[in-house]
Amino acid sequence: xxxxxxxxxxxxxxxxxxxxxxxxxxxxxxxxxxxxxxxxxxxxxxxxxxxxxxxxxxxxxxxxxxxxxxxxxxxxxxxxxxxxxxxxxxxxxxxxxxxxxxxxxxxxxxxxxxxxxxxxxxxxxxxxxxxxxxxxxxxxxxxxxxxxxxxxxxxxxxxxxxxxxxxxxxxxxxxxxxxxxxxxxxxxxxxxxxxxxxxxxxxxxxxxxxxxxxxxxxx
Amino acid sequence: xxxxxxxxxxxxxxxxxxxxxxxxxxxxxxxxxxxxxxxxxxxxxxxxxxxxxxxxxxxxxxxxxxxxxxxxxxxxxxxxxxxxxxxxxxxxxxxxxxxxxxxxxxxxxxxxxxxxxxxxxxxxxxxxxxxxxxxxxxxxxxxxxxxxxxxxxxxxxxxxxxxxxxxxxxxxxxxxxxxxxxxxxxxxxxxxxxxxxxxxxxxxxxxxxxxxxxxxxxx
Numbered sequence: 003x004x005x006x007x008x009x010x011x012x013x014x015x016x017x018x019x020x021x022x023x024x025x026x027x028x029x030x031x032x033x034x035x036x037x038x039x040x041x042x043x044x045x046x047x048x049x050x051x052x053x054x055x056x057x058x059x060x061x062x063x064x065x066x067x068x069x070x071x072x073x074x075x076x077x078x079x080x081x082x083x084x085x086x087x088x089x090x091x092x093x094x095x096x097x098x099x100x101x102x103x104x105x106x107x108x109x110x111x112x113x114x115x116x117x118x119x120x121x122x123x124x125x126x127x128x129x130x131x132x133x134x135x136x137x138x139x140x141x142x143x144x145x146x147x148x149x150x151x152x153x154x155x156x157x158x159x160x161x162x163x164x165x166x167x168x169x170x171x172x173x174x175x176x177x178x179x180x181x182x183x184x185x186x187x188x189x190x191x192x193x194x195x196x197x198x199x200x201x202x203x204x205x206x207x208x209x210x211x212x213x214x215x216x217x218x219x220x221x
Numbered sequence: 222x223x224x225x226x227x228x229x230x231x232x233x234x235x236x237x238x239x240x241x242x243x244x245x246x247x248x249x250x251x252x253x254x255x256x257x258x259x260x261x262x263x264x265x266x267x268x269x270x271x272x273x274x275x276x277x278x279x280x281x282x283x284x285x286x287x288x289x290x291x292x293x294x295x296x297x298x299x300x301x302x303x304x305x306x307x308x309x310x311x312x313x314x315x316x317x318x319x320x321x322x323x324x325x326x327x328x329x330x331x332x333x334x335x336x337x338x339x340x341x342x343x344x345x346x347x348x349x350x351x352x353x354x355x356x357x358x359x360x361x362x363x364x365x366x367x368x369x370x371x372x373x374x375x376x377x378x379x380x381x382x383x384x385x386x387x388x389x390x391x392x393x394x395x396x397x398x399x400x401x402x403x404x405x406x407x408x409x410x411x412x413x414x415x416x417x418x419x420x421x422x423x424x425x426x427x428x429x430x431x432x433x434x435x436x437x438x439x440x
Contacts, residue, residue: 010420014413015397018372022396041397077416078423085415096315097411102395106412108419145422146415153241169425170418172411176237176321178260186421188414192316192391193325194233195407196304196365197296199389200327201229202405203364204297206388 010077012050015040017073024066032063079107086139086168087148088159090115090129093174094150098127110148112138116155132162139166146170153177160187229296231269234259236292240324243285251282293326302327305358305387306367307378309334309348312393313369317346329367331357335374351381358385365389372396379406 019039023031033051037044051058056072058064074080085103087094090113098113113129115121121129130138138144147168151159156175163171163185170186173179176194181187238258242250252270256263270277275291277283293299304322306313309332317332332348334340340348349357357363366387370378375394382390382404389405392398395413400406 007417010417011413014410014416018395019397022372039397041399076420078419079416083415083419092315092318096311099311100411102412103415106416108412108415146418148415153237170422172414172418177241178234178238178258180260184425186418186425188418190409190411190414191233192319192409193237193321193327194230195391195409196302196322196327196367197233197325198226198229199365199391199405199407200297200302201295203389206403206405 009050009053012040012042012046013054013073013077015042016047016050017070017077017079020066020070020073024070028066030063031066031069033058036064074107081107083108083146084111084142084144085109085146085148086111086135086144087113087150088115088132088135088163089113089150089152089155089174090117090120091150091152094148097148097150098125098129111142111144114138116151135162136166139163139168144168147172149173149175149179151175228269228272231259231261231265232273232292232296234261235266235269236289236296239285239289239292243289247285249282250285250288252277255283300326302365303330303361303363304328304365304367305330305354305363306332306369307334307351307354307382308332308369308371308374308393309336309339310369310371313367316367316369317344317348330361330363333357335370354381355385358382358387363387366391368392368394368398370394 016036019036020031022039033047034044037047054076056069085108087097087110090098094113098110103110110127113127114132114135115129116132118131121131145168147163149156149159149171153175156173156177157179160171160179160181164182169184171181172188172190174190176191179187235255238255239250252266253263256266273295275288304327306316306329309317313332317329322329329346332346333351333354334348335351337350340350364387366382368375368378368390372394375392375396376398379390379398379400383401388403390400391407391409393409395410398406
């Protein structure tokens with residue numbers, strides 16, 4: 003099992019870039035084009051591909067269709083992945099309406115919420131009461147879930163998902179969670195990303211200001 | 222300028238954890254409590270704090286209020302940060318309705334969209350035509366923006382933001398973008414995170430299956 007998260011993320015980026023090249027009419031592609039579109043060096047592309055046994059033709063480049071198929075097999079995208087979502091608030095509802103997942107082989111099949119007012123079976127993706135989660139996960143053999151509940155309810159939600167048999171969770175709640183070893187946990191934390199950006203912008207401004215002050219003193 | 226992104230992200234996590242402890246009535250906290258809540262070692266907490274000159278009392282722990290104030294200064298949160306958003310589709314609209322930013326000192330002040338049907342000044346946060354973006358950024362001295370447009374429009378949006386004077390961008394569009402050196406770029410890519418999770422869950426299942434098969438052969 004190749005554990006390097008960054009490598010898998012790069013494979014995802016290569017796949018997105020390949021789909022864009024394909025939609026522009028390209029049939030073959032060189033590693034340096036792909037590298038440029040994915041924001042890495044072409045040596046990195048070749049290294050990543052060789053790690054997974056993907057061979058290219060140095061003169062002719064890669065066949066886009068064949069390459070996409072290989073990447074889909076590696077990323078487990080040759081079959082549709084059913085995903086459930088817990089918490090149908092603003093963020094959860096936005097994800098339910100998001101159309102890009104399907105073309106990536108990901109399908110949100112059902113959502114769950116503790117609030118009866120949010121539950122409905124009249125939409126394309128049903129929102130069921132939280133009490134039905136365990137049965138649904140077992141019956142449909144769901145292994146991947148997205149948590150969109152408030153921070154205070156997130157750990158209890160994760161525990162419930164793990165008990166039901168879910169093996170991978172993407173957490174949108176702004177809190178660090180604890181999962182057993184056989185359940186993978188990823189985070190999307192918009193506040194943290196914004197805070198980090200704000201810090202960087204402020205730090206750069208301070209450092210620019212100091213540079214300007216020093217220059218003014220030397221004049 | 223301390224450039225380590227992970228360290229800044231940990232500071233954000235400490236801050237969230239401190240706010241939770243505070244809401245539970247705590248006044249002081251030991252580094253091991255904080256470490257546990259943030260999912261790191263207590264040595265890491267002390268190392269991060271010493272890096273920014275935050276001193277604790279080994280016996281008495283840290284004063285939560287004083288610590289929060291110091292973290293807010295470091296993270297640039299002692300003043301409200303005005304942020305704009307481009308693209309008021311499903312994801313953008315969800316972010317506009319998201320209530321957690323305010324308490325983190327982040328305020329989305331205005332959104333922009335190319336679709337006149339999405340533009341409105343009747344909501345709490347106005348959605349203006351894209352043509353007004355440059356003027357607004359200059360007048361309000363906005364430095365941080367969120368991109369929520371489709372992948373195909375993301376680079377043009379970023380170029381427009383940079384030209385207007387934005388210095389930090391959080392991109393939700395599933396595409397790698399190119400920014401000049403003096404503009405920081407961060408990504409939230411839900412598809413990539415899900416793909417990565419699916420890969421990990423599949424890889425673990427394959428490796429478990431091989432282990433079971435080997436065990437069966439030895440019986």
